[in-house]
Amino acid sequence: MTDLAKSRVTRLYETAAELADLFGSRASAHEAAGTFPFENYDDLRRSGYHLATVPEEYGGWGLSVADLTRAQARLGEGCASTALVVAMQVTQVARAVRAGWPQATFERVMQGIVEHGYLLNSTISEPATGSPSRGGIPTTSATPTGDGYVVTGRKTYSTGAPVLHYFVVSAHIPTNEEGARSQVVNILVESDQPGVSVERTWNAMSLKLCGNDDVVLDNVRVDGSALLSSAQKPSPEAAAFSAAWGLPVAAVYFGIGRAAARFAARYARERKPNSLNKSIAELEHIQEKAGRMELALLEAENTLFAVADLAASGEADRNPSRMVALTGAAKLLATNRAIEAVDLAMRIVGSASLSQDLPLQRYYRDVRAGLGNPPMDDVSILNLGKMALGL
Template sequence: MSFAKTLDQENELLKVGFLADSFSKRAKQIDESGEFPHQNIRDLIKAGYTTLTLGTEFNGKEISLYELLLYQERLARGCGSTALAIGWHLGIIMDLHEKRPWDKHLFNDIMFEVSKGALLNRAASEPHTGSPTRGGRPQTSAKKEGDKWCINGRKTFTTMAKALDIFLVTASIEGESDIGEFLIRRDIKGVEIKENWDTISMRGTGSHDLVLNNVKVDDKFLVEVKSPQKESNGWLLHIPACYLGIAQAARNYAVQFSKTYSPNSLSGPIMDLPNVQRLIGKMEIELMQARHFLFSVAEKWDNYDNRNEMSAELAAAKYVATNTAVSVVDYAMRIVGSKSLFKDNPLQRYYRDVRAGLHNPPMDDMTISLLAKKALE
């Protein structure tokens, strides 16, 4: 089921599909080694994928949220780690383009770098504060020293750490209640990547720790003082789109397996068995529900004037998509049976990867609480 609405979207999907299919050939090796997929990222930069959300004034395509999810979902069918990693870059570029929170000249300079292939991501999570969506104050500190800031701290879950050119780091400003976001280039003295990403899920995202030891930056690189008021962020839907893409890959594998696997106890393939057809039907309806919900929320975001009213819908779309992904992969493994547990079978990788979606923001408990409070208002 394609959600492409225009010929341009269909053509872009074909290009993304070509990349995704080539990435799928490397996905097993990336998962087993835990290495960051540098070649995949180079291919995306070469194809212009990393500039899709960039403004047209910087030779980007300035795609909509709907289109971002469309392409990210397809990319994730090939390699979930690659899709999730590049999704953070694309989403943050979209966010910056829409809000323009920085000094105009600095913004233009950085976007020009992005147009030439530079990669960026935010570094916000910390060992003792957990996800920034929980409201913890950063222990990373920024101290003013003359016309410079001195920054010290450690950030976790810094996706694409080894490939990033620019880090957007949140830090508590010493002596004040404010939290600042600082632009820090990877080649500045005191910036260190601690390679400690060794999880069972999304092993290729390279989400190592970022360590900052007396990093000095000019005053102009305090790019934003964060507001305590929470805003709705549609771009974060790149996360559930990625996990739905992985679930779709699991569905495709299980359906093809059911057409070709024929044990000698049967006269034909297992697709003729009622219980297998029931599981396939469940996969279809759950994927259909989740995709329609996700894309309808994205379309509303693209066309809605008061986006801050959409926080509940955005959270619910993520909740439905990520939990559906877990469910669909489980159905796929039930169809394939014990063969799905072997290391050379992609289903065991999909199973591990979709579990990570439950821990991406917003978490399930926060979403359920938000929806309950809105219902009780």
């Protein structure tokens, strides 16, 4: 690694820590007021962190999946909602680098991110499809007009929708007047195009501040350069590369578990009920819970970072099915062990963990959302089983 690359990685980690503390300090006030933390994105842009995966030749930091997985784990310790939006930005940019978009469109998007601080995400879920990772066909249509397409549909769970500029939208191109579906494609839509609107539909107990809203596309006219790629049948290597870039998303949930553990440890050292002449940290049953909490997090952390290092070394191209299976394992452990760690942290703290004035209740609500990001646990276990059986 060059000195410049090393200094960028150091800057990434330092920035992740600074932003985590800043965003974390604002989270409970926004949750209480029901407001979206727009100022987090001003700070994000000022820090340059949103450029982490933009290639260097376009003015970005050009960092790897291993760097981003570690940084996102730290960012997730603050405001997991904002960390998730950031995870989507950095991972979707990394995927775009490899996706083979039309060159002029790719360059325009990179320029928008670098010069204007535009944010990007993929909005492919719909009420009808459920998780698109299961293979559902989008009902959103992209009807050819001769020099472009008219895009109509509704996307759900569009993480970061209030602050996104670029939406990578999945759609089908109808084959006939009845709208029978044929080819599935990805189309670039921009928030300031006529017919694009965001409906603030996200009303969940988890990640209240992530803006997982609906994006409504009402006869949005785009030109031919907005056609990014066919969403059908990527090569195994491309699919594995894309899967591996899910690790910085999984890292956010691991970060929540780590934040809960840090909080519980500090609380346990300070809490001295008058039934004891020492802190609860000195008690054997508290130490046993802390031990199990740490064990869960160590298992998740070591797998997550080891798989991220493997991905950064090119495993997706060497052995795509292994990369997919290991990514699923890392994601499963990151989310499920973080859920366990938050539960144990709450048991250590006791009833105060339920207080709205402490962050544990937010960690408890937020960490569960990881189960809804692909790959789902059943798919991950199946892929691991196939790998173990040599299939």
